[in-house]
Amino acid sequence: MLKRTMMISLLAGCAFAPPAYAKSEPAAENGGDIVVTAQRRESRLQDVPQAVTAFGSEALERLAIRDTESLVRNTPSLTFTPVGPGESNVGLRGLTTDLGLAPSVAVYINDTPFDFRTDAYSGTPNIDLFDMQRVEVLRGPQGTLFGSSSTGGTIRYITNQPDSSGFDAHGEAFVNSVKGGGEGYGAKAAVNVPLSANAALRLTGTYEKIAGYIERYDATLAGLTSPQSDDDIVEKNANDATIFSLRGALRLEAGDDFIITPSLFFQRIDADNPIATQSNLPGFGRASAIGPEPSRTDLLVANLTLEKSLGNVELVSSSSYLHKESDATLDYTALGYNILGEFAPFASLTPAKADTYVQELRLTSSNDGPFNWIAGVYFSHTDQQLGQIFVGQAFTDLLDATFGPAPGPVGPVSYDYIQKTSDQQLAGFAEVNFDVSETVELIAGLRVYRLKNTLEASCTEVVPGILCGADTPRVTAKKTSASPRVTVNFRPNSNTTLYATVSRGFRAGGANAAVPPALGCSLAESVGAIFSPDSVWNYEVGAKVETPDRVLTVNGAAYRIEQKGVQLAIPDPCGSTFFANAGDARIDGAELEVSLRPSSHVTVSGQLSYADARFTDVPDLFGAAAGYAEGDRTPETPRWKFALSSELRYPVSDAWEVYARGSWQHVGKTPFAIDGVVSSGRFRPAYDMANFDIGGESGGVDVSLFIRNAFDKRGILAVGSGAVSTIVGAYENVTYAAPRTIGLSLRIKG
Numbered sequence: 001m002l003k004r005t006m007m008i009s010l011l012a013g014c015a016f017a018p019p020a021y022a023k024s025e026p027a028a029e030n031g032g033d034i035v036v037t038a039q040r041r042e043s044r045l046q047d048v049p050q051a052v053t054a055f056g057s058e059a060l061e062r063l064a065i066r067d068t069e070s071l072v073r074n075t076p077s078l079t080f081t082p083v084g085p086g087e088s089n090v091g092l093r094g095l096t097t098d099l100g101l102a103p104s105v106a107v108y109i110n111d112t113p114f115d116f117r118t119d120a121y122s123g124t125p126n127i128d129l130f131d132m133q134r135v136e137v138l139r140g141p142q143g144t145l146f147g148s149s150s151t152g153g154t155i156r157y158i159t160n161q162p163d164s165s166g167f168d169a170h171g172e173a174f175v176n177s178v179k180g181g182g183e184g185y186g187a188k189a190a191v192n193v194p195l196s197a198n199a200a201l202r203l204t205g206t207y208e209k210i211a212g213y214i215e216r217y218d219a220t221l222a223g224l225t226s227p228q229s230d231d232d233i234v235e236k237n238a239n240d241a242t243i244f245s246l247r248g249a250l251r252l253e254a255g256d257d258f259i260i261t262p263s264l265f266f267q268r269i270d271a272d273n274p275i276a277t278q279s280n281l282p283g284f285g286r287a288s289a290i291g292p293e294p295s296r297t298d299l300l301v302a303n304l305t306l307e308k309s310l311g312n313v314e315l316v317s318s319s320s321y322l323h324k325e326s327d328a329t330l331d332y333t334a335l336g337y338n339i340l341g342e343f344a345p346f347a348s349l350t351p352a353k354a355d356t357y358v359q360e361l362r363l364t365s366s367n368d369g370p371f372n373w374i375a376g377v378y379f380s381h382t383d384q385q386l387g388q389i390f391v392g393q394a395f396t397d398l399l400d401a402t403f404g405p406a407p408g409p410v411g412p413v414s415y416d417y418i419q420k421t422s423d424q425q426l427a428g429f430a431e432v433n434f435d436v437s438e439t440v441e442l443i444a445g446l447r448v449y450r451l452k453n454t455l456e457a458s459c460t461e462v463v464p465g466i467l468c469g470a471d472t473p474r475v476t477a478k479k480t481s482a483s484p485r486v487t488v489n490f491r492p493n494s495n496t497t498l499y500a501t502v503s504r505g506f507r508a509g510g511a512n513a514a515v516p517p518a519l520g521c522s523l524a525e526s527v528g529a530i531f532s533p534d535s536v537w538n539y540e541v542g543a544k545v546e547t548p549d550r551v552l553t554v555n556g557a558a559y560r561i562e563q564k565g566v567q568l569a570i571p572d573p574c575g576s577t578f579f580a581n582a583g584d585a586r587i588d589g590a591e592l593e594v595s596l597r598p599s600s601h602v603t604v605s606g607q608l609s610y611a612d613a614r615f616t617d618v619p620d621l622f623g624a625a626a627g628y629a630e631g632d633r634t635p636e637t638p639r640w641k642f643a644l645s646s647e648l649r650y651p652v653s654d655a656w657e658v659y660a661r662g663s664w665q666h667v668g669k670t671p672f673a674i675d676g677v678v679s680s681g682r683f684r685p686a687y688d689m690a691n692f693d694i695g696g697e698s699g700g701v702d703v704s705l706f707i708r709n710a711f712d713k714r715g716i717l718a719v720g721s722g723a724v725s726t727i728v729g730a731y732e733n734v735t736y737a738a739p740r741t742i743g744l745s746l747r748i749k750g
Helices: 002-016 057-062 068-073 333-340 393-403 522-527 620-626
Strands: 052-056 078-084 087-092 105-109 132-139 153-159 168-178 183-196 199-210 215-218 233-235 241-253 258-271 286-289 295-309 313-331 347-349 352-365 371-391 413-435 440-461 472-493 496-507 534-546 552-564 567-571 577-581 584-599 602-617 640-651 657-667 670-674 677-684 687-698 701-708 716-720 733-736 741-748
Touching (some): 057 132, 068 087, 068 657
Antiparallel strands (some): 052 132, 078 087, 183 199, 215 233, 295 313, 347 371, 371 413, 496 534, 584 602, 657 687, 687 701, 701 741, 716 733
């Protein structure tokens, strides 16, 4: 309590300290002047009749928003579960996802969606927010304009585009140190080069070494279930990682209002070990494994955007190709010990890859009259492949001795599984805006879509019938449906927007692979292989109000979401897990955002969200197996989440201006799922996080000292079994927020 009181006092002190020098020019994005494209056309943020949080480049810097984790802490109703360094599963308004399922939140970089199914060891890529024009978070279903996987909402990363008007370059470098861990550092740079009066090139590169803080122990038989001493440490700061990214875009103005923009984005994540620790080991930040558990994830995004003005209509074509490939190694020795009762070291290798093709064509009107519209067609096709290979001669020999003899040679590979899925979406959409009067606008939209999902799997093993299920021939699921949206927008004056919305969102279904017959998984077999898409209806009212001088802005929304056919992982009594449409849920929530700028020196902002997400209907068959019931809270959604931030700028001379920034975020206790399976009655505890910056600017140079997690809170971000802990029953894998991190940053602005 004392720390929380001190934290609020510090923030208030930063916010209301009196200025002493002449007024500096306010930033262009303050006062609600951010222009967004949440409706697929440019609009002032405060004029958009839906719940949107947007951060321009200056706000991203002021709030120290660098990645998904910091974006989550500053956005109402946005949550995340880390999967590994640089990757996470995100949720909005209580709608989340887990491994093996399609996302509940659509994530875009410009016009390209990251519509991958999550797999066991990788999720949605976290994009470095350096050289971003803005980030938009659209809360609530966006099925009409953004399609599948936008049941909770949509996150849009809008990059800075090439500009032929002049040369520009900027960059930053930083170093940091983690309490009880190692040192991190990084460098980022962007350059804009005019090639002619009608062409320009923009390149952006980032590199970051993430400091580790987890100690890795050399696992022994005793170490699987009991604590170990410091003498057993074989690697300190074992969860070091590096993230490298490169973006490039070329803008060509080909004449007659025709613009061609090819772009390329590449990101590589190399992690030495997982970011989770083990609850059976004493102290904070410890994990045990026979050997290192490295992983690598590569992401490539190529896009070609064509823009053509046709008078009062703008034609846009966006063609994208995405390739994602990952490899991870995990120690599975504990699994072998549980099955066979003997210590036989072996590892699980999990190669995965995905290829996505996306094409969208849309026409957008720009009439001066009361009627405007947008219409388009959309196609996407994703092929994903996930493998799992057990490698370890000792384990293979043990299987052979226990269940054999094997019909063939007994090498180090005991199990080799491959699963292939494909997801295809074809859709047409349209939305119209009609000004009924000077103060009333009616918006109506519809998306008609067809989904097709397939799954097939094959498996080989050293001793047949022990680990593999029967091969799964291709299973196909199809669905044709529609998602409407209707909004009534009332603007009594230029500073007030009042709206009411009814909208629908949807998420693709899928199929389950066969399980080993020897397990006798009767529940999974009775349900069948296919699970259907789930969908939501959203009923929402909202208000956006600002003072005439735009010193104070207050935005709020209240909503009810009805979710049908919730996709969940269900544990079969046989020990396997399968996906099913396991009931319905209801989410009642509210959101509030406040921004105050009493002078050009002071900015204060805050956000609050409330979500009561509960199951309203649970089939007895699934509730008994998974241990959840009607009225239980749905997983991964805190009831309360709020944040407060402030900045004080103080010119100390004609050349220098100093600043102090502070932010505080609170996340309430959160019900969780273990590897997708609902864990009824179990909660991650609430936690608080505080960040501070102090620095100065002069002539385009910015130097600052920063502290992240200033009070060194042990916020639990995720709880899971990882690969083996639920089977062993000895421990759980826990992912914590990184300990207190202190660093120094240098920025050079163009």
